[in-house]
Amino acid sequence: MTTAETEQSSKLREQIRQVLNAQAQPTITVLSSLIAVQDSIHYLPDEAIKETATFCGSTINEVWSVASFYTNFRFTKPGDKTLDVCWGPSCHLVGAQQILDSVHAALEIKEEGESPDGKVTLKYNTCLGACAQGPVIAINHHLIGKQTPESAAKIARELRGQSS
Amino acid sequence: MSTPFEDLQARAAKRWSELTEGESAWIRVGGGTSGQAAGADAVLEAFKSSVESTGVNANVSMVSAMGLMYLEPQVDILMPNGARVYYGNVEPEEAKAIVEQHVKEGKPLTERAFAYSGGDGTGVGNLPELQSMPMVSLQQRIATRNFGDTDPHDLLQYVANGGYTALNRALTEMTPAEIVDEVKAAGLRGRGGAAFPAGVKWSFLAPSDAPVKYVLCNCEEGDPGAFNDKGIIENDPHTLVEGLIINGYATRSTHGYIFIRTGHELPIESARKAIAAAYEAGLLGKNILGTDFSFDMEVSLTGDSYVAGEETALMEAIEGKRSTPRFKPPFPAAAGLWQKPTNINNVKTLAYVPEIVRNGSDWFKSIGTETTSGTAIVCLSGHITYPGMYEVPMGMTIREVLEKVGGGVSVGERIKVLQAGGPLNGLLGEDAFDTMIDFDAMSAAGASIGSGGIIVGNETVNVVDLLRSLIAFNQFESCGKCFPCRLGNTHMLEILDRMCQNKAKSADLALLERVGTSMKAGSLCGHGQLGFNPIASALKYFGDEIKSCLAGEIAPGGVFGDGTMILPTRTRP
Ligand SMILES: Cc1cc2nc3c(=O)[nH]c(=O)nc-3n(C[C@H](O)[C@H](O)[C@H](O)COP(=O)(O)O)c2cc1C
């Protein structure tokens, strides 16, 4: 690693240690720590795995086993905004498939992941919990219901900073 | 001298009368996850700023959602004269006119409102009374009794409406054993899926004298189509907190956990605030309400994992590990969370407890059917006219719920298929719509109340496509610990893919059934054991349709387009 990288990495480690220490609930575990870090910096870099292992008196191996199990965790930096699209059976019946198609096109991707400009991360969700308003999408966890392929594509383009 | 609880009640009564009996109008905007998805936040802001700019005397608050989700964003206005008028599908742009005409000039916009309640008995224009609407009058609200009325973040509003009287009564007038007996006598069966009698489960934990014992509340609620657990927590968290404290007292436990999936921000925030408020009011912590009972509670978050809702996997998750199920025995009452004696119940199960303790087991038993007392909290979504969350007495038929409460099919001509109770449970066809909603009647029909979700599909829904969506979910969510489930779901999905692509052979049906049988026999937990249910029930109600997909009869570009679907599939590392 170059000096600049090392410096960045130690800054990140310091930031992560602060997040780990700031957990307020009485029960603190590997999982609660990983959730806290991802809530704060939106992904789990290597530094997070290592710091969590040290903080919890666990091993890197153990922490990886937990982090890789839960599908909300991600290990690379996400885009500036996250767009969740629900593909659960209820949304499926009212058109989730078409929403996915149009969002893929608007973000110029074919599956979950970042748009080529790195601005938006697309995530599939198995149920966003507002099925009565289906099809449902969410921007940074904020839900928006009753989508059409057009409205969802418009939102996706706007998130990329493109005028619709 | 007054007791600590009487002091709390006095403060609560004062707060409630300020809100409902003063000179100010009270504008209530329905919140919750569904309200948010419909745009309630912007409506709330619009009412706040309209009240400010108009200078009228009114309180504006975000309250719990009423459950009539098709009318969201929903707003109601309680005027100082006691009349309450309800507006549905409100746009932020309408706020100013409603505030000016209704609140300032006292002229409700009856053409925009859908109902009224209360008042001097002369009605409001020609609006129907709220109670006369079938989707309201057919409900019997116990666990959801405060929905639409109170601010979930205000403990005093809960107390003002009878909250925590059950806990006070339990702690000061009843022994733990009496409460267990009361819950047993009420016939309260678990609402998390397995329908096990709650009082009986509590009686496994109660006798242990271990110094640390846990009671857990399961709000994982990963079932697509179900939103009643999160609904209760975000709309009336104190009914759950009160139920869990009573559960703790009755089983002589020391700690409670409310278990929620990360990312569901409204229910998480609501549970955390409710617990903090309960501590502050002396309802949690040391010597609750001045008695010698002490009990602690916290929220525990899990990552995204459907199987984390299985009771032993949930304990692994609270311990911070991968949420894979444990072998049983030992059962949780002997060695559960951190190997300590533990009880676990679903949110809905616990949410009934305060009312059971307050009104007695006979009252609860008088509601519902012989074998399933109480109510069902159903969530309607899909092709239904009035999607929402409704609490109806057990024993109502599915058809009544669909037609009278849900208003029938929304688009298309008829309701063809239902997915009831989550992706480990069955599909139902029209032949089964006269089934009573009751645990035993539903399971005889090959389905389950399960989590209470009912996803409605019209005649355009292709059953194989719906099955594929359900099995894709189950495959995605298999925890991978045992191979019949991990591989079986993948195998079933491949076969369904072939069917969708018009490439299936007639032998594939027997293969599906063989895989299903192996999963049932060889899987460790319910996820694998029940995973064939959707297909088994679909074969019962839609056998011909499924068989037609085996014969290679679908024209290319037909129901499945070119047959390439992009539902994500993956197995866990
Ligand atoms: C794969 C799987 C997922 C489950 N998910 C949930 C859930 O999200 N919520 C729930 O209350 N029960 C769930 N259960 C059932 C629980 O194991 C347990 O039976 C229930 O929480 C007990 O509560 P009750 O007795 O009050 O119904 C699940 C079971 C399995 C096998």
Ligand code: SF4
């Ligand atoms: S049946 Fe499936 S979900 Fe359950 S333990 Fe086995 S692999 Fe995991």
Ligand code: FES
């Ligand atoms: S299935 Fe999409 S929000 Fe529930």
